[in-house]
Amino acid sequence: MDPKSRKISNATLQQWSPLGEAKSKESIVQTISQTAETLSNAFICDQQPEDLIYNLFKIPNKEEASIGKLLSLLKNFGLQESDPRLKPMMQKIRDIEQAKEEQFKEARDPKHWKLGKADFQKCISESLSLISRTLQNDLVVPSWTQFCNRIKDIYVKCKPISDGKVADYIPQLSRFDPNLWGVSICTIDGQRASWGDSKIPFCVQSVSKAFNYSLAASDLGADMVHHFVGQEPSGRLFNDICLDTNNKPHNPMVNSGAIIVSSLIKNTWNMADRFDHMLTEYRKIAGGEFVGFNNAVFLSERATADRNFALSYYMKENKCFPEETKNLSEALDFYFQLCSMEVTCETAAVMAATLANGGVCPITEERCIASRPCRDVLSLMNSCGMYDYSGQFAFHVGLPAKSGVSGLLIVVIPNLVGIALWSPPLDKMGNSCRGVAFCKELINNFNFHTYDNMSNNEAEKYDPRKRAGEREKDNVVTLLFAAKAGDLNTVRRMYMQGTDLQVADYDKRTALHLAACEGHADVIRFLLNTAKVRADPKDRWNRTPLQDAKAEGHIACIKLLEQSMQLSEGHEDEDEDNVAPTKTESQPKTVKKVEKPKKYTSPQRQTSTAATIRSTESSSTDTEEEEEDFRILLETKKKEIAAYEKSRKPLEGLTNGI
Numbered sequence: 110m111d112p113k114s115r116k117i118s119n120a121t122l123q124q125w126s127p128l129g130e131a132k133s134k135e136s137i138v139q140t141i142s143q144t145a146e147t148l149s150n151a152f153i154c155d156q157q158p159e160d161l162i163y164n165l166f167k168i169p170n171k172e173e174a175s176i177g178k179l180l181s182l183l184k185n186f187g188l189q190e191s192d193p194r195l196k197p198m199m200q201k202i203r204d205i206e207q208a209k210e211e212q213f214k215e216a217r218d219p220k221h222w223k224l225g226k227a228d229f230q231k232c233i234s235e236s237l238s239l240i241s242r243t244l245q246n247d248l249v250v251p252s253w254t255q256f257c258n259r260i261k262d263i264y265v266k267c268k269p270i271s272d273g274k275v276a277d278y279i280p281q282l283s284r285f286d287p288n289l290w291g292v293s294i295c296t297i298d299g300q301r302a303s304w305g306d307s308k309i310p311f312c313v314q315s316v317s318k319a320f321n322y323s324l325a326a327s328d329l330g331a332d333m334v335h336h337f338v339g340q341e342p343s344g345r346l347f348n349d350i351c352l353d354t355n356n357k358p359h360n361p362m363v364n365s366g367a368i369i370v371s372s373l374i375k376n377t378w379n380m381a382d383r384f385d386h387m388l389t390e391y392r393k394i395a396g397g398e399f400v401g402f403n404n405a406v407f408l409s410e411r412a413t414a415d416r417n418f419a420l421s422y423y424m425k426e427n428k429c430f431p432e433e434t435k436n437l438s439e440a441l442d443f444y445f446q447l448c449s450m451e452v453t454c455e456t457a458a459v460m461a462a463t464l465a466n467g468g469v470c471p472i473t474e475e476r477c478i479a480s481r482p483c484r485d486v487l488s489l490m491n492s493c494g495m496y497d498y499s500g501q502f503a504f505h506v507g508l509p510a511k512s513g514v515s516g517l518l519i520v521v522i523p524n525l526v527g528i529a530l531w532s533p534p535l536d537k538m539g540n541s542c543r544g545v546a547f548c549k550e551l552i553n554n555f556n557f558h559t560y561d562n563m564s565n566n567e568a569e570k571y572d573p574r575k576r577a578g579e580r581e582k583d584n585v586v587t588l589l590f591a592a593k594a595g596d597l598n599t600v601r602r603m604y605m606q607g608t609d610l611q612v613a614d615y616d617k618r619t620a621l622h623l624a625a626c627e628g629h630a631d632v633i634r635f636l637l638n639t640a641k642v643r644a645d646p647k648d649r650w651n652r653t654p655l656q657d658a659k660a661e662g663h664i665a666c667i668k669l670l671e672q673s674m675q676l677s678e679g680h681e682d683e684d685e686d687n688v689a690p691t692k693t694e695s696q697p698k699t700v701k702k703v704e705k706p707k708k709y710t711s712p713q714r715q716t717s718t719a720a721t722i723r724s725t726e727s728s729s730t731d732t733e734e735e736e737e738d739f740r741i742l743l744e745t746k747k748k749e750i751a752a753y754e755k756s757r758k759p760l761e762g763l764t765n766g767i
């Protein structure tokens with residue numbers, strides 16, 4: 110993709126204008142594009158990436174570059190200063206700043222950190238790959254600001270929802286304010302953003318089931334885990350006392366399965382080491398973000414867990430536990446501890462992004478979950494993650510998700526982003542009401558549903574992965590193939606969606622060219638009469654659709670194109686006069702004699718000699734009557750167009766209708 114076509118947001122450009130002399134938007138974009146292009150081909154250019162980046166942020170007429178501007182650019186693409194991949198750079202900046210403060214005895218404004226070339230390059234050296242990718246706009250969501258604005262709109266739209274009830278069967282949970290509402294996102298490239306109550310800690314509760322299963326399966330293997338737990342949705346409430354037909358828990362996402370899965374984790378270790386192990390693993394999945402433990406919730410849940418004890422004794426009776434489980438209270442304590450792990454929305458988004466990223470944490474690039482368990486947990490989240498709402502969620506949202514009674518709901522868009530939603534009020538299935546509403550609205554706006562990406566999909570939803578040029582490129586490709594195939598419905602749909610039907614590919618070929626080449630008169634008629642495209646676009650070889658039609662001998666297409674070209678010539682005459690036609694002027698003008706087309710043989714467009722002869726012959730076989738009829742039709746249509754221009758009402762006859 111030509112780097113010049115990569116969009117740099119205005120916000121980013123605004124950031125840069127104070128770089129010494131006021132740089133025009135074009136010159137900044139030019140510099141970034143040149144840098145991006147060179148960075149993407151660094152291996153073939155003589156400049157080192159560090160030099161390129163230094164020059165990009167260099168302050169004119171000074172031997173310094175602004176590291177502050179670099180940081181604000183990274184921020185515009187969603188990369189946080191706290192990102193572990195930027196920590197070495199941030200540490201070096203602080204060390205240099207500290208040394209300078211000591212030297213100059215003055216506090217310096219961090220926003221405009223100016224560093225000499227050696228210091229600047231020392232700072233960026235350990236984060237070079239991420240910085241280069243960002244400058245090449247090569248992150249998974251290139252238009253970050255636009256994407257975030259759309260997510261924020263959905264967050265705002267869901268805020269007034271007041272359905273649901275805060276869980277109270279665990280007393281500590283019931284103390285949360287029902288108005289709390291937080292949203293955080295993290296892409297597989299570590300681009301992050303948050304809205305609302307995203308920094309307030311809360312317990313993961315059943316969301317832990319997804320990560321416990323992932324870690325157990327990574328450690329023991331899927332087959333071992335599924336010797337004890339099934340993969341079928343239960344269709345029942347998350348804490349129902351029931352087993353499947355094999356007398357096993359239905360799946361790891363309901364309480365029965367989760368209790369058994371947690372009893373499989375490091376079950377020969379002592380309780381303290383088991384807990385430490387899981388806290389460490391959770392923190393790895395979270396990329397070092399906050400993961401705590403809420404002892405009050407743990408104690409409160411343990412003291413009110415009759416249902417889970419009853420369920421566990423029922424499973425003990427059915428020999429569901431591994432033989433290593435000797436003490437049911439300890440087994441349940443461990444399960445309750447994992448449910449009482451504390452996170453924030455921001456943490457949970459990184460954890461969800463680790464699942465979206467195939468088990469590798471996006472902000473540390475550390476593998477935390479093996480690939481197969483990551484695939485398996487997403488399958489189970491897709492089929493069982495929302496309890497007995499899972500079927501409807503898969504239908505309406507079509508994404509892997511896991512909910513918990515604290516009001517947390519994580520959603521995973523594989524290979525793109527992890528989303529954490531938190532709002533305590535729950536529906537009767539135990540899912541966050543605002544969270545579920547957000548997911549439905551997300552699918553209304555983005556093509557994230559598993560089956561939104563079918564070919565010939567008619568829904569025009571936003572895909573944040575697309576670069577601006579790619580979206581246009583898609584339209585061109587779709588339109589030209591439709592015109593070539595004579596697929597008028599697709600051409601009509603794209604017209605209805607506001608696509609410019611005059612778009613051309615890199616050979617400057619348009620839909621009209623393709624339709625003329627293939628003889629699709631109905632498509633030509635629609636393009637000319639309804640979409641009002643220019644009748645005479647010229648491709649790279651200076652060839653018009655009329656010449657294509659004649660080269661291929663498509664008579665009907667020739668007539669339509671000649672008629673339209675003459676109409677527009679006549680129209681241009683009127684425009685040239687630029688005066689309202691007076692009574693005498695409205696008299697029919699003599700129609701210019703249409704030049705017989707010259708024979709066309711372009712190296713790229715060798716047409717068969719027969720077709721060429723046919724087209725030349727066909728234009729000479731027109732009878733005088735036909736030409737007279739044609740002239741009369743021409744004059745009638747000219748008058749109708751003049752009247753239409755005045756009345757701006759739909760024109761009968763000429764339009765193809767939609």
Ligand SMILES: NC(=O)CC[C@H](N)C(=O)O
Nearest residue numbers: 314315347448513514539
């Ligand atoms: N759905 C949930 O979040 C339930 C978790 C809770 N700890 C329980 O076992 O009931």
